Amino acid sequence: MGIELIYPDFEVIRNENRCISCRVCERQCANEVHSYDAERNRMLADESRCVDCQRCVALCPTRALKIVRSDCRLRENANWQEDTIKEVYKQADSGGVLLSSMGNPKPMPVYWDKILINASQVTNPSIDPLREPMETRTFLGKKPGQIEKDENGEILCKLEPQLELSMPVMFSAMSYGSISYNAHKSLATAAKELGIYYNTGEGGLHEDFYHYGKNTIVQVASGRFGVYKEYLEIGAAVEIKMGQGAKPGIGGHLPGAKIVGDVSRTRMIPEGSDAISPAPHHDIYSIEDLRQLVYSLKEATEYKKPIIVKVAAVHNIAAIASGIARSGADIIAIDGFRGGTGAAPTRIRDHVGIPIELALASVDKRLRDEGSRNRVSLVVGGSIRSSADVVKAIALGADACYIATAALLALGCHLCRTCQTGKCNWGIATQRPELVKRLNPEIGCERLINLMNAWRHEIKELMGGMGINSIEALRGNRLMLRGIGLTDKELEILGISHAGE
């Protein structure tokens, strides 16, 4: 100890008057915070292991527990904040690269919270979704640039392949391996029930979930794990992952210790073998090379499925998206810098990339200016937290949104940001059977359906308030948005006026 001690961040407060020493907390905590002292018939706690996941708090039958932030703090310093100092300690101690989970927690601007939505008053009446039909259905894929007719004057209805969504939200990529079987099952069954899609991530597709194929987006990334003909055929669409908002520019490394059993089978690599996804695709150095991968996938799937290209929101994203649109991709997915992850180097997660709001606005504008907006659909994520974020994203120009953190919250995630340990007490970011079974996939599915139905209702109400009765009419309708407390430059990039204008 001494120089190596980093005082625990949290304190476990146990109300001894309420505690009945039932040892539920002990059994529930995979981090082994709680223990039982038989001699004194008392529960003990080692708070240095606590990650504040709130599992023990939630399961304590007498509500005897709470976890609070420790008030044993270092001396306040606006420049050297406590987290920064502790990071130095950790690195001085270990020589390691800092590794974190979930999205960027730094107090960076959240533009969604600085954008306000319009409502109709007097002249353009609002619509009541309870008495009038509202269309939340949308289609993703290339749209024809012009109407074509055959020699008899009949309109040719041959469309490029489309994804039909009952509402403009999908569950974004999380691999089997980073999250559990039960978490995947919850997402797959909910996507099917809801008429939307979930995404396999780069971990392959478990054979048990093949029959959810019509609601599955399969991913192809630089490691090509689990990618083979049948996998491509089962999915409703194929997503090429070029980048991820939480860690733009770097690859992934799932240690061999986590490649066991089903995870090994699904990724199609031997047990115990490291799963390294290289940072770049080593066959993609240009838009032309990307086009080659897009069309190789189209050939392999006989042009029956839309191809999505997913990139992280970074500088010059408009030019990048313009290139992707030319590569033949049907859908561009852009992931903002607040997007989540199962593990990413802290410095990359917190300092690389740009906010999705700005990226979306500039991409939509560029594609419109170039006349290619209808040739691709735009899907945005990282991070979409509510139906209001969805509505704002659509009005800024998105066709649909990807959500992942919000979906995991619905499954019980308490955002303790320690996914990388594989000891998720809520049964989500873990492969330990005794933890995985804590997440009941039927309940998980139901909670996801509840969340999406609630959002769908809210989206309808927000649209109705604006006097808009279909998602398609909201898309890119930036007149419905106003900024609050934003600079001229921010407003210019977002393409919206300031509140009061």
Added chain:
Amino acid sequence: MIIDAKNLDYQALNQKIRQADANVVITGCCGQRFIAAGMKNRHITIDGIPGNALGAYLDGATIEVRSNAQDAVGDTMNDGKIVIHGNIGDAAGYAMRGGKIYIKGDAGYRAGIHMKEYQDKIPVMIIGGSAGSFLGEYQAGGIIVVLGLCEKKRRIVANFPCTGMHGGKLYLRDSAAEIVFPRNVCVQTATSADMKFIQDEIIEFCSVFGYNVSSVLNARFSVITPDSKNPYKQMYVAN
């Protein structure tokens, strides 16, 4: 069935191959990409030069090219066999998981990147000539063999082979003395057990291209494997 590829784009050509019977001969091939993407149960012979991504996601079909081939041959190949009676371009066998690629001549840059293996699937790539830089980067499984049989104009492997190698084996018909390898691999002279492991493959390779087996095998081979004591990993600390 013979398909004249002249004036056919890749989409039309692949459509014809899908509709054809099991034996297909393509004549006049001139740069059409993605030939046989994802196909199984086909034997395809190609006259002329196929374009990039020949046999991508190949799932059991066999392809024989009577001349050179271009980039990304056998990308993410799962099963089957590709025989090239000439040289190939860059990034051959990217992430291939199964099947075989035999190349009579030289391979370009980045051959066998991220080759892997799984259960009974152990992919094999044999390069008769020499290989360009970045051979077998991130190799996670399977076998890559470079024989250096063509006229010795250059080193058997150019620069930076095996970076990030964490599985599989690379064989070089060479002492490998002039080649700089990364820290995370072991370079050893192939033992008789190592040679036995690839003997059947070499025999098949020689019979396909008409080489004398004993003169090919009667040479010093080096074998490169990942060094498990010094694995490719980053030191992390939870934050």
